[in-house]
Amino acid sequence: MGMVDTPYSVLKKTPARYRTVHFQQIKEAGGKFAMLTCYDAMTAAIFDDAGMETLLIGDSLGNVVQGQSSTLGVTMEDMITFSKAVVAGTKRAFVLADLPFGSYEASVQQAVESGVRLVKETGISAIKIEGGVEYAPHIKALTAAGVAVVAHTGFTPQSEHVLGGFRVQGRQDDAAQRMVEEALALQEAGATMLLMEMVPADVAGAVDKALTIPTVGIGAGNATTGQVLVWQDAFGLSQGRVPSFVKQYANVGDVLSKAATQYREDVLKAEFPDADHSF
Numbered sequence: 001m002g003m004v005d006t007p008y009s010v011l012k013k014t015p016a017r018y019r020t021v022h023f024q025q026i027k028e029a030g031g032k033f034a035m036l037t038c039y040d041a042m043t044a045a046i047f048d049d050a051g052m053e054t055l056l057i058g059d060s061l062g063n064v065v066q067g068q069s070s071t072l073g074v075t076m077e078d079m080i081t082f083s084k085a086v087v088a089g090t091k092r093a094f095v096l097a098d099l100p101f102g103s104y105e106a107s108v109q110q111a112v113e114s115g116v117r118l119v120k121e122t123g124i125s126a127i128k129i130e131g132g133v134e135y136a137p138h139i140k141a142l143t144a145a146g147v148a149v150v151a152h153t154g155f156t157p158q159s160e161h162v163l164g165g166f167r168v169q170g171r172q173d174d175a176a177q178r179m180v181e182e183a184l185a186l187q188e189a190g191a192t193m194l195l196m197e198m199v200p201a202d203v204a205g206a207v208d209k210a211l212t213i214p215t216v217g218i219g220a221g222n223a224t225t226g227q228v229l230v231w232q233d234a235f236g237l238s239q240g241r242v243p244s245f246v247k248q249y250a251n252v253g254d255v256l257s258k259a260a261t262q263y264r265e266d267v268l269k270a271e272f273p274d275a276d277h278s279f
């Protein structure tokens, strides 16, 4: 079904399983890679088969799976449940998951305990934490403990109440320089990738250029090494407004709605099941 070997990939051979070293090679060769969020085994198998290099179990599951208005209520147990399902559905993709709000901020020790637990209990290959240079010690300790860390900067939704809403970050005159300095500190601490959310394209580009590690963008222009979107937003399952940086690639919501309508009509008209679908 899937198309894994594409002429666009800079890797000479598609690896049996993507690892951090492959994203390093992609960055060095001037290539790109794609990431989608994912929360269950069936969707994971479809995305993996389509060649998706990385899958993220985002705490956005609070919004798109649990129907909450923010990610703040998502627990470690939630992240473990959905991460296990995604790992079970993949063969090739690099799978990473968010550390949820409240599971890493209090201390370096708390971050290491949560990060190790998430890797140990799910089989993911990396964790992601939101925050800037104040989390460099956490990243350093996690990496020393054997947990690969993706740092998430720019707009950090777990801090919406401190940041004052869903806003593009890094619009000040000295933003590029400040974000580059912060990114360098996170790279120095051992981050294996840097994700930037809602950052002006030129600022994100300057950060990618300054770093040796790959970057991933969401609402951050096309100069980052990788891109990520919440799949329900991009493929038309999210109800209501989606962020303006999202491109619509499909309308899965429409397909499901039509199928559900047809199925119900068939049941009400006693046309399902017919002889072919009965014993």
Ligand SMILES: Nc1nc(=O)c2c([nH]1)NC[C@@H]1CN(c3ccc(C(=O)N[C@@H](CCC(=O)O)C(=O)O)cc3)CN21
Pocket: 059, 060, 063, 064, 071, 157, 166, 167, 168, 230, 233, 238, 242, 243, 244, 245
């Ligand atoms: N469904 C979903 N999609 C996401 O992209 C997403 C989540 N959930 N949950 C976690 C975070 C939160 N994110 C968000 C949420 C809202 C906006 C938003 O409202 N953006 C507006 C305003 C931007 C502005 O004021 O400059 C937009 O139009 O993009 C952006 C990112 C990204 N993540």
Ligand SMILES: CC(C)C(=O)C(=O)O
Pocket: 037, 056, 057, 058, 059, 060, 061, 098, 195, 197, 218, 228, 229, 230
């Ligand atoms: C939006 C992405 C980057 C994320 O952190 C999530 O899905 O939770």
Ligand SMILES: [Mg+2]
Pocket: 058, 059, 060, 071, 098
């Ligand atoms: Mg998240």
